[in-house]
Structures are given as C-alpha cells and as structure tokens.
Amino acid sequence: MNTAFEKKIVRVGDVVFGGDHPVIIAGPCAVESEAQIDTIVDSLSKMNVDMLRAGVFKPRTSPFDFQGLGYQGLSYLHTAAKRHHLPFVTEVMAVADLEEVAKYCDMIQIGSRNMYNYPLLRAAGQLDKPILLKRAFSATIREWVMAAAYIQSMGNDQIVLCERGIRSFDNTTRNTLDIAAVPIMQRETGLPVIVDPSHATGRRDLIEPVSRAAIAVGADGLIIEVHHDPDNALSDGEQSVKLSEFAAMINRLTAFYQD
Numbered sequence: 001m002n003t004a005f006e007k008k009i010v011r012v013g014d015v016v017f018g019g020d021h022p023v024i025i026a027g028p029c030a031v032e033s034e035a036q037i038d039t040i041v042d043s044l045s046k047m048n049v050d051m052l053r054a055g056v057f058k059p060r061t062s063p064f065d066f067q068g069l070g071y072q073g074l075s076y077l078h079t080a081a082k083r084h085h086l087p088f089v090t091e092v093m094a095v096a097d098l099e100e101v102a103k104y105c106d107m108i109q110i111g112s113r114n115m116y117n118y119p120l121l122r123a124a125g126q127l128d129k130p131i132l133l134k135r136a137f138s139a140t141i142r143e144w145v146m147a148a149a150y151i152q153s154m155g156n157d158q159i160v161l162c163e164r165g166i167r168s169f170d171n172t173t174r175n176t177l178d179i180a181a182v183p184i185m186q187r188e189t190g191l192p193v194i195v196d197p198s199h200a201t202g203r204r205d206l207i208e209p210v211s212r213a214a215i216a217v218g219a220d221g222l223i224i225e226v227h228h229d230p231d232n233a234l235s236d237g238e239q240s241v242k243l244s245e246f247a248a249m250i251n252r253l254t255a256f257y258q259d
C-alpha cells in the first residue's frame, strides 16, 4: 500500500475535489422532461449544492424500463445548469457519445456497469475533461485502481472516484457500502474519492446517516439523488431525497462536517 501518498486535486470549474471541504453533488437519477429538470435545478440552485447530476443515457437492468432522453435530455440539462452557472456531471455509456457529450457537460460519469469497459476508459483518457469513475458493484480494489489506470494511461489524470456500494449476500439495502474503500482508494491512488449513498443503500431513510459516515471517514464529496416528486420518478424514486427536505439535510451535513 502507498502510505506516503500525495493527494491530487481535481477541479471542475470552480469546484475543487480534494480541497478543504466535501463537494456536494445533487440531482435526479434521470432527466425526465424539461419541466422536471427545471424545477429541480432551480430549487437546488438556492441550496448549498456545488454541482448537479442527472442521467440522460441510463444503464437500466431491463431494456423495457425508461432509458433516458439522450441528447434532448442533455440539452434540457445544459440549459438549466447554465442558467444558474452550476457545473454538471452526466453518464456516458458509449465511446461514440463521449466527445459530443463532453462539449456540453463539465464532468463525464463512467458508471458502475461500465467500469470494466476498457475501450470507454481509454477513450475517456483521451479527453481533456474530468471523469467520475464509479466502482463496479463487483469490483475488487485492484480492479478499480486498474480501471482508473486505464484512463490515466491515455493522459487524463483528472479523475474522481466514487464508492457506490458492492453486491453482498443481504438485500436489506440495494448494495453494501464499502466505507473502508474510501481511505484505501485515497491512499492507493491519491485521487479524490466521493460516496454515493443513494445507490449504495437504495433507501431514502438511509441517505443522511450514511452521508455522515462518508464525511466522517474523510470522503471528498457526496453524490445524492434528489427529486421533487419521488413517488412518480421514472427511475430510483425510492432512494431519492425529497427536494422539499434536501436543503435542511445539506445544512445538517455541513454542520456535522464543521464540528
């Protein structure tokens, strides 16, 4: 293990990962319509949120589920984010979409299911754009370190890692958050590591306590799913925090960090 690690900083616009406070990223699982993303982004812009998240290419288990709005969704998201000067991250699944999406977003997400997609990792390594690399739910620490190395080997060292839970024997939670992975990956790679309590737990009631655990262990940020009407969300409603409750949650998490 690399114990005398040098901590790297990754900048996304004015947002600093690996700096002096955890970065808060929030937004819906998916862009569902222009009205939906406008409502959520307008509201988040009044909270202590550093950056937005929303998917337009959704990696769904079933091909019959909502797949995302694609480039139309990207346009809605881009317009809403620019209106409030907030940077945003969105997922890309195909090499063919990387360059085009990179023209509009501030950070590219490579999701859990694509952490082993080596052509995608190499192509992301050729971009001059920060990459959010989520851990595959089946990945060992070494596999995750090597996935980041694929991106770095092509010249892109602007990588933020995201622990989002791994599969275990218990389905009380959607996945099992590997909290030790946060300091381990920080030491192994020097890269900033954030936590996704939404996909890690799959449960709205667990987002706040698990976020506190992430902050306590030294995570460089949180990425949290939020929706104005989670009961009618097209994806991941059960794990989305209600917009009306989110400002207070962030304030409590900020106070917890400052203590």
Ligand code: PEP
Pocket (backbone or CB within 6 Å): 029, 055, 059, 110, 111, 112, 113, 134, 164, 199
């Ligand atoms: C997401 O962030 O919307 C997502 C699909 O997450 P993951 O790749 O971790 O499952």
Ligand code: MN
Pocket (backbone or CB within 6 Å): 029, 199, 225, 235, 236
């Ligand atoms: Mn989701």
